[in-house]
Amino acid sequence: MKRTTIFCCLLLALGTVRMAAQQADPRESKLLVLERLWNEAQVNRDSAALEALVSSRFVNTEWDGEISDKQRFLADIKDPRFKPTIANIQDVKMNFFGDTAVVTGVYHTQGTYQGKPYDHVGRFTDTWVLDLGKWQCVASHTSLLKK
Numbered sequence: 001m002k003r004t005t006i007f008c009c010l011l012l013a014l015g016t017v018r019m020a021a022q023q024a025d026p027r028e029s030k031l032l033v034l035e036r037l038w039n040e041a042q043v044n045r046d047s048a049a050l051e052a053l054v055s056s057r058f059v060n061t062e063w064d065g066e067i068s069d070k071q072r073f074l075a076d077i078k079d080p081r082f083k084p085t086i087a088n089i090q091d092v093k094m095n096f097f098g099d100t101a102v103v104t105g106v107y108h109t110q111g112t113y114q115g116k117p118y119d120h121v122g123r124f125t126d127t128w129v130l131d132l133g134k135w136q137c138v139a140s141h142t143s144l145l146k147k
Contacts, residue, residue: 028094031101031128034135039087042109047074055129055136063122063144084111089124099130107142121145 034053041049051074058070076082092105103126110119127139
């Protein structure tokens with residue numbers, strides 16, 4: 001009897017996990033792909049790819065407090081003195097509010113700027129809006145944890 005009860009509980013738990021996996025929000029997968037494409041575009045200094053990801057009214061707040069709009073953000077990516085080698089994210093969480101998503105996580109970037117190496121670990125918050133069927137980032141903010 002005890003084994004049967006344990007077996008039934010195990011089957012119920014597995015069924016619950018399977019149902020949760022099947023009900024995962026497809027928007028999360030889409031936004032995670034877009035966040036990773038963002039990182040790849042930064043490492044490759046691909047301003048065209050980033051231009052497609054950010055809104056025309058995009059606002060960026062950097063770890064050092066500097067604020068930039070879309071044009072400045074893209075110009076910084078094109079700057080030949082900026083040479084990123086790593087851009088990764090982890091511990092990503094998403095909260096949806098209708099057609100708006102707030103994505104948070106931890107980032108790690110490494111490279112050189114003006115010939116000086118940098119290695120930053122911090123938190124990020126990106127706000128995405130679904131507009132005419134396309135996700136675009138309208139705001140990004142980073143806070144440094146380790147320099």
